[in-house]
Amino acid sequence: MNSSKVALLASGNSLGAYIPAMHLHMYLQVRGIQTDVHVLENLYHEEVRSKIRSTKKAFHADFSVARMGHKLAKPIDNSLNEEAVLKLLDVWKKAEVTSFALFTGFWLPILERYKTAIGRAVDIRLIRLDAWDTPSFKVHKHLYPNYENVWLYDPSELLPSSYIASNETEPLPYEQRSGRLMIHGGGWGIGTYAGTISELRQLGYCLDVIVYDPTEVEEDDGVTRYFGTMASWDPWSQNAQGHHTFPPMARYVREGGSLQEYPLRDYAVFTDLIRNCAAIISKPGGATLNDSLSYGIPFVMLEPFGDHELHNSTYWEARGLGIRFSEWKGRNFSVHLLEEICRRLLEQRSKINHFGRNTYAAENSSYV
Known part of the structure; x- marks a missing residue:
């Protein structure tokens, strides 16, 4: 993987799919590896994005509402602004980006389109920060077996495999x-x-x-x-x-x-x-x-x-x-x-x- 740039695909819908991406971005930048962080919500229609704050407040106010919303997770196709998606695909294609790390599965249909458009090998890694399928990956279960799934906490393994932070500073005693x-x-x-x-x-x-x-x-x-x-x-x-x-x-x-x-x-x-x-x-x-x-x-x-x-x-x-x-x-x-x-x-x-x-x-x- 000697691509000139690594695209880190995050989501603002959950800081759990944003903060680790930012940590990896900082870590790689210090080591001279070019990275770009992309946040899925920037591809949403404005009216969809504007509703996120109210949804957060409802989930914060009532845990049972949050659990129900979790169960109703579905693909985000109708939320996407096609013009914004095409613009991003064009940016990647012109920059010949071939290395991607996904922190949320909702990016998968967009990457399927990019793979078709670029017509060359693309290295795409699905960063699995949980010990089980999350809703964003589960809704695209038919797609992710075709990618490299990187499980930090593989349930079939005895211990975690790695961690993500902005640096390698040792923990305090x-x-x-x-x-x-x-x-x-x-x-x-x-x-x-x-x-x-x-x-x-x-x-x-x-x-x-x-x-x-x-x-x-x-x-x-x-x-x-x-x-x-x-x-x-x-x-x-x-x-x-x-x-x-x-x-x-x-x-x-x-x-x-x-x-x-x-x-x-x-x-x-x-x-x-x-x-x-x-x-x-x-x-x-x-x-x-x-x-x-x-x-x-x-x-x-x-x-x-x-x-x-x-x-x-x-x-x-x-x-x-x-x-x-x-x-x-x-x-x-x-x-x-x-x-x-x-x-x-x-x-x-x-x-x-x-x-x-x-x-x-x-x-x-x-x-x-």
Whole structure:
């Protein structure tokens, strides 16, 4: 694979299909490998794209609504703006792009068209960040056997195969970490995460809570910290140079009922928060599995969203890399247990390489 450029095909519909793509983009760029990140929603009709925010709010407000929406996933053909699709295909063809990494299966019909149009071999890898089929791949099940499926957490294998991060910085030793717990509900802020906050605060834990909306921020208690993505940003937006970026993050502090917003310098500051925490508490999404492995963070898993997250939870727990919240609670919220999980994560992390090194940097060895 010595293509001049690798196209990373992401989606803004789920940060789980966006953040890993951005991590890989950063990793490869540093190594001199040209990449472009493309976000599927930029090919949508404007009226379809404008409805995404309202859908997110509905899913955030009611987990049962989110689960129902998950079951109703279908191909996105009617959402696509044909003019935008043709323009992108033409850009790829003129640049002779032949290397692609998909982070969501909804791109597959577009790539089928590109394969026909270009008339030459194309290297397309489906990056599977879950231990089971996700809705975006499942709806195109008849297509993906024709591609190289890269399972980071192959359910038939005993251990994960690789991880994706912006760099290869080693995880912090557990004893050097802040001891704080990070709690979030994924990119859409869904699941049962909010119900754990008061329980853990009463137990005296120091928490970093990632809120979906600043209205969730409670009065400052001097211990609990709140962070979130700045409301002005959408994953399909681009900066002044026409590039996609990591979400701009901010810390929120409410004092005397007044909410203050303090933007973080860059996304690396937020990544450092993850690297320093004692555990992540969230639903078992694939991108959070990747965070857990990349940074050696014990994963305390809440109620799953869909069959793929149920399989994620089973996979992670069976390999000793995480624990269900109910089980951790039944073990009296044992810190020693988290330390043991961290030890296994660090051991596994030491045996594997970054996906970008395994795949792209290794095959473009002049860049390494």
